[in-house]
Amino acid sequence: MIRASCLCQGIALEIRGEIRDLLYCHCSMCRKSHGSAFRARGRVRTADLHWVRGEAQVRYYESSPGEHRGFCSVCGSNILTRFDARPKEVGLALGILDDDPGARPMCHVFVGSKAPWHEITDSLPRFDEFPQGWAKSPDPG
Ligand SMILES: [Zn+2]
Ligand SMILES: [Zn+2]
Numbered sequence: 001m002i003r004a005s006c007l008c009q010g011i012a013l014e015i016r017g018e019i020r021d022l023l024y025c026h027c028s029m030c031r032k033s034h035g036s037a038f039r040a041r042g043r044v045r046t047a048d049l050h051w052v053r054g055e056a057q058v059r060y061y062e063s064s065p066g067e068h069r070g071f072c073s074v075c076g077s078n079i080l081t082r083f084d085a086r087p088k089e090v091g092l093a094l095g096i097l098d099d100d101p102g103a104r105p106m107c108h109v110f111v112g113s114k115a116p117w118h119e120i121t122d123s124l125p126r127f128d129e130f131p132q133g134w135a136k137s138p139d140p141g
Contacts, residue, residue: 003052003098006077010054013079017048019092019101024124027110029063033071034078037118040094040105041081049080049090107131 002019005012019042030039058079060068066084071077081091094101108120112128120126 001099002101004079004092004096005098006054006072006075006079006096008072008075008077010057010074011072011077011079012052012054014050014052015044015048015092015101016050017045019044019094019103022094022101022103022105024105024108025110026108026114026118028113030110031113031115033063033069034093034095037115038108039078041091042094042101042103044080044090044092046088046090 002015003012004015022040022042025039025041026037027039030041031037033039054072057073058070059073060070060082063069068082068084070079070082072079077096078093079096080093083089083091094105105124107125107127109127109130111120111126114120125131
């Protein structure tokens with residue numbers, strides 16, 4: 001079990017399963033949404049997501065058609081992204097994790113949209129969009 005919570009602690013959830021496909025997204029929507037150089041996110045099965053408290057405190061913003069970014073309506077923490085086309089999975093913001101997910105980010109995506117003031121200094125693969133194989137389940141959140 002992996003625990004997660006928002007800044008104000010009003011929202012808490014547990015992931016009873018694995019977090020997969022961890023990556024860093026440098027697209028402009030993720031940068032604005034997080035107020036940061038990039039978004040660190042992973043893929044979680046909706047069935048593995050269990051709310052401990054605060055589900056009603058999550059507000060959603062539809063940043064692209066069918067893509068709903070959920071955040072804490074009290075403290076603003078990014079929580080998860082839901083996809084109308086793929087209800088069986090969510091994109092989880094890794095910054096809210098309280099436990100080590102075990103897996104590590106495997107690449108950077110949308111580096112063509114990278115903030116000019118941010119320099120990527122690790123050796124992970126970099127992609128201008130999503131790497132091959134992601135095309136079948138495009139998952140920008
Ligand atoms: Zn909060
Ligand atoms: Zn993004």
